[in-house]
Amino acid sequence: MAMQLLLSAYTRRILYGITIVFVFVSLVWWQPYVSTGTWLGSSTATSSSVLSSSSLDIVVSMYKEDIHNLSVVLRDVQSLPPIKSISRVRTFIYVKDVEANIPMLQDALATSNVIQLPNAGRESGTFLTHIISNYDNLAQHTLFVQAEPHEFENAKNRIIDYFIPSTGVLPLGILEVCDCTSCKDPWNPDRTFNRIEELYSILNSKFCPSKITLSYLGQMIASKERIRSRPRKIYEYLNEILEADQDHHIHKDSEGLAQEFEFFTDGPGNPYFGHTVERAWMLLWGLFGC
């Protein structure tokens, strides 16, 4: 009897211990689903062991960029510490050059996922196309990038310093703040982005706060949960506008802008609205106001 009691007390302690460990692990594991868009301050967590059971899709928006250089970029990205421990990394190349040689790209970039798209909607249209067609089948994280990444060294350092399993969204370019109702690039007051205010309102069913965060350069990492926190139809709508044909009123957005845009031909291949969406990813995925 005494032996039995002793055993059950011992068993209880073990069970108790297991429960504590389980709760702790769950808390760490579930953090992404409750964390908001903060990408700063978590560089201490080096849980690459958890990333190892994860998956990453690298989504590249390409036009006529140098293939060899892109293969170097891809190899570089894949060898970064937080990424090389991920067990499943897939690469998707979306190419908008009608003359692209698909088999050659597949061979040079070591991926069968080379997809030709019509030249419309800039890189934002490419990223939206990937999200729309893979909405139910997204990797745990998706890294969106252009074939010639901007400020690549900085982007790589961002990945090394901040990419962890619980990353919700991680911009790999520059962040700036603008007045939501009269949003301008801080270094160029002639570049205004009137649709930012509308986008904020469409997405949040609210008027703008006074300031919002813009992202630049069209490169970032987002988790599946973060992407799916917006319904597919939002992505479809944005893409429809980005790819709208020349008759659509969206192509009048750039009229009346500064001299800089005198020679800017707004059309499906380079809609001014594409420059707006480039700046608006954080409106979709976090880092809303400030």
Ligand SMILES: *[C@@H]1O[C@H](CO)[C@@H](O)[C@H](O)[C@H]1NC(C)=O
């Ligand atoms: C390829 O990359 C190198 C080094 O960054 C650069 O100097 C060169 O201009 C690039 N080539 C092309 C064709 O873009």
